[in-house]
Amino acid sequence: xxxxxxxxxxxxxxxxxxxxxxxxxxxxxxxxxxxxxxxxxxxxxxxxxxxxxxxxxxxxxxxxxxxxxxxxxxxxxxxxxxxxxxxxxxxxxxxxxxxxxxxxxxxxxxxxxxxxxxxxxxxxxxxxxxxxxxxxxxxxxxxxxxxxxxxxxxxxxxxxxxxxxxxxxxxxxxxxxxxxxxxxxxxxxxxxxxxxxxxxxxxxxxxxxxxxxxxxxxxxxxxxxxxxxxxxxx
Amino acid sequence: xxxxxxxxxxxxxxxxxxxxxxxxxxxxxxxxxxxxxxxxxxxxxxxxxxxxxxxxxxxxxxxxxxxxxxxxxxxxxxxxxxxxxxxxxxxxxxxxxxxxxxxxxxxxxxxxxxxxxxxxxxxxxxxxxxxxxxxxxxxxxxxxxxxxxxxxxxxxxxxxxxxxxxxxxxxxxxxxxxxxxxxxxxxxxxxxxxxxxxxxxxxxxxxxxxxxxxxxxxxxxxxxxxxxxxxxxxxxxxxxxxxxxxxxxxxxxxxxxxxxxxxxxxxxxxxxxxxxxxxxxxxxxxxxxxxxxxxxxxxxxxxxxxxxxxxxxxxxxxxxxxxxxxxxxxxxxxxxxxxxxxxxxxxxxxxxxxxxxxxxxxxxxxxxxxxxxxxxxxxxxxxxxxxxxxxxxxxxxxxxxxxxxxxxxxxxxxxxxxxxxxxxxxxxxxxxxxxxxxxxxxxxxxxxxxxx
Numbered sequence: 001x002x003x004x005x006x007x008x009x010x011x012x013x014x015x016x017x018x019x020x021x022x023x024x025x026x027x028x029x030x031x032x033x034x035x036x037x038x039x040x041x042x043x044x045x046x047x048x049x050x051x052x053x054x055x056x057x058x059x060x061x062x063x064x065x066x067x068x069x070x071x072x073x074x075x076x077x078x079x080x081x082x083x084x085x086x087x088x089x090x091x092x093x094x095x096x097x098x099x100x101x102x103x104x105x106x107x108x109x110x111x112x113x114x115x116x117x118x119x120x121x122x123x124x125x126x127x128x129x130x131x132x133x134x135x136x137x138x139x140x141x142x143x144x145x146x147x148x149x150x151x152x153x154x155x156x157x158x159x160x161x162x163x164x165x166x167x168x169x170x171x172x173x174x175x176x177x178x179x180x181x182x183x184x185x186x187x188x189x190x191x192x193x194x195x196x197x198x199x200x201x202x203x204x205x206x207x208x209x210x211x212x213x214x215x216x217x218x219x220x221x222x223x224x225x226x227x228x229x230x231x232x233x234x
Numbered sequence: 235x236x237x238x239x240x241x242x243x244x245x246x247x248x249x250x251x252x253x254x255x256x257x258x259x260x261x262x263x264x265x266x267x268x269x270x271x272x273x274x275x276x277x278x279x280x281x282x283x284x285x286x287x288x289x290x291x292x293x294x295x296x297x298x299x300x301x302x303x304x305x306x307x308x309x310x311x312x313x314x315x316x317x318x319x320x321x322x323x324x325x326x327x328x329x330x331x332x333x334x335x336x337x338x339x340x341x342x343x344x345x346x347x348x349x350x351x352x353x354x355x356x357x358x359x360x361x362x363x364x365x366x367x368x369x370x371x372x373x374x375x376x377x378x379x380x381x382x383x384x385x386x387x388x389x390x391x392x393x394x395x396x397x398x399x400x401x402x403x404x405x406x407x408x409x410x411x412x413x414x415x416x417x418x419x420x421x422x423x424x425x426x427x428x429x430x431x432x433x434x435x436x437x438x439x440x441x442x443x444x445x446x447x448x449x450x451x452x453x454x455x456x457x458x459x460x461x462x463x464x465x466x467x468x469x470x471x472x473x474x475x476x477x478x479x480x481x482x483x484x485x486x487x488x489x490x491x492x493x494x495x496x497x498x499x500x501x502x503x504x505x506x507x508x509x510x511x512x513x514x515x516x517x518x519x520x521x522x523x524x525x526x527x528x529x530x531x532x533x534x535x536x537x538x539x540x541x542x543x544x545x546x547x548x549x550x551x552x553x554x555x556x557x558x559x560x561x562x563x564x565x566x567x568x569x570x571x572x573x574x575x576x577x578x579x580x581x582x583x584x585x586x587x588x589x590x591x592x593x594x595x596x597x598x599x600x601x602x603x604x605x606x607x608x609x610x611x612x613x614x615x616x617x618x619x620x621x622x623x624x625x626x627x628x629x630x631x632x633x634x635x636x637x638x639x640x641x642x643x644x645x646x647x648x649x650x651x652x653x654x655x656x657x658x659x660x661x662x663x664x665x666x667x668x669x670x671x672x673x674x675x676x677x678x679x680x681x682x683x684x685x686x
Contacts, residue, residue, distance in 0.1 A: 060577055061678040081581065088579025099574045099681060103243035108236075113578040115236040123235035166578070 008034040013066035028228030039200040041219035048225045050209040058176045059083045088117045092167025096179035098159040100151040107147040110134040110165040137165040157188035177208040193218045241591040254560035255600045261553040262604025274642020282447040283528040285358030291527040293478030294518040301473045301512045317482040318355030323347030323463040324477035327416035347463020356480040362444040374459045376441040384441030386457035399639040410440040418468025421512045434466045497521040557664025565668040573680035582673040589669040597661030601654040612643040
């Protein structure tokens with residue numbers, strides 16, 4: 001299945017959790033391949049393991065069994081430092097609850113991935129570039145006038161756009177979105193989806209988890225996760 | 235960079251952090267004040283003992299004394315490390331005074347026979363005098379009759395301090411006669427006047443008072459002219475004896491080096507003197523630095539200081555615990571942040587760095603506030619105590635009893651730095667466990683917990 005056209009591949013991903021005395025098997029052998037520039041929506045019922053799969057793809061979690069390959073490299077073979085760099089440079093996360101840092105303003109939140117990968121001196125050296133990049137993202141996302149606002153001063157849609165800006169800061173090859181519109185009203189959610197569509201048209205690879213079929217239809221391909229497996233494999 | 239920004243924001247924006255800062259500041263304040271006062275008392279006490287004894291003392295505890303001191307003093311005099319040398323007679327005596335109301339007061343005293351000029355060069359004797367401070371050569375000359383034999387009395391023998399720790403000196407010393415009686419001893423340690431009244435008695439007149447600041451010295455010491463004391467103690471025979479030689483080293487000579495040189499000279503001197511009459515008395519002589527010579531008195535104070543440091547070690551443990559609790563609470567509320575940071579590539583070390591930096595800031599700010607508060611309080615501590623005494627009759631210690639005047643408030647930069655460093659270390663220690671827990675947490679779990 002491995003080929004250069006696939007940016008991300010998984011083979012036989014298994015994951016289970018322990019809830020008290022019971023072991024809950026969430027993923028039971030997930031095989032998935034995502035091409036560069038593809039917009040994939042993963043749908044499934046609540047508790048079907050969509051978010052778990054997304055976290056594994058983003059190296060926020062580890063599978064019990066199976067392989068995740070990013071650009072042909074097995075993530076399980078990478079060191080902790082390499083996985084940190086993977087999360088920092090290759091992947092951008094967008095969460096349902098935005099997950100912005102309350103203590104930072106909008107501009108700082110967007111700059112966070114750039115700051116995270118640099119020492120104080122390195123940051124000072126590239127600060128101008130980073131702020132320029134963040135400013136460009138703010139402009140694209142229509143948040144320029146909100147740059148110095150704190151997250152609590154923003155609406156839900158604005159917060160999610162800040163989260164998108166943060167995810168795009170380091171120009172990642174893969175955007176992972178976990179129910180990005182799940183906490184937004186329909187109109188605001190549509191605005192976010194329009195941003196995704198625009199990004200995808202510009203060549204951005206996106207994997208989006210959603211339980212909403214209407215949202216999923218915005219993607220180029222829909223994968224359904226049921227009973228821990230992909231029902232309609234690619 | 236985000237670590238600096240976030241650590242600063244956590245510090246400024248989280249109200250609970252103020253409690254940690256306050257706890258650290260309070261502990262630092264208490265430690266600074268108590269340590270400064272205690273260290274001041276100990277250092278002051280040491281300085282007074284140093285001034286009293288000189289740098290080095292070659293002496294014996296035996297009341298018989300030791301001979302050939304003049305030879306040894308001559309061998310010391312030309313040495314490049316020796317600044318001054320003073321021989322001294324030390325013994326015990328009965329001091330009798332007949333007061334105007336015809337009551338007779340007898341007290342046991344320690345008599346010290348000295349040459350006031352030589353002794354003032356080797357020790358701080360001149361500085362302890364009141365009337366003859368500027369003319370120490372006349373210390374034993376009563377101003378009311380220069381022909382009389384004078385004596386310098388420990389200040390607490392002749393007067394009592396008032397509640398402000400001040401002695402009621404008169405314009406000139408009162409004309410008071412004292413009889414001083416002591417048992418002269420032979421070189422063998424026998425009573426020299428066996429069968430002839432046993433004691434030597436001589437009348438002396440109050441010429442000055444010595445205030446060394448050492449309660450025991452000021453309450454029981456009478457200084458006499460060297461030759462007079464030698465006669466009284468039976469040490470003025472054909473082979474003259476003394477009790478001690480006080481030595482002051484040149485300013486650039488280290489105490490230990492100087493004492494080692496004196497010890498070496500003394501050993502040589504002993505070898506050269508072996509076989510001479512009464513030379514066996516030299517075996518009782520020791521060479522001691524002023525610290526060792528006054529060890530019995532200093533050790534008690536140092537022990538108190540050590541006890542205090544241990545007690546404040548427990549205060550430090552309390553600070554560590556408070557910081558631990560506060561950080562545990564803060565980090566429990568910051569699990570989402572940890573997940574977010576890890577999702578953008580922060581490593582475990584980065585998380586440790588973030589919260590360690592935060593802990594250091596808490597420690598630094600608390601230490602700065604505590605140090606400033608402590609410094610300001612110490613600056614005014616004597617004024618505050620005076621005000622409390624005037625308005626409420628409160629004093630830290632009764633000045634009519636204790637030999638200490640002002641509350642020591644000289645702040646030692648080294649002590650301050652050590653306290654500040656300890657406060658930061660305590661904060662880091664308190665934050666250690668929560669920080670490691672935060673670093674070890676799985677991002678997925680923290681993000682999931684934040685969603686709930």
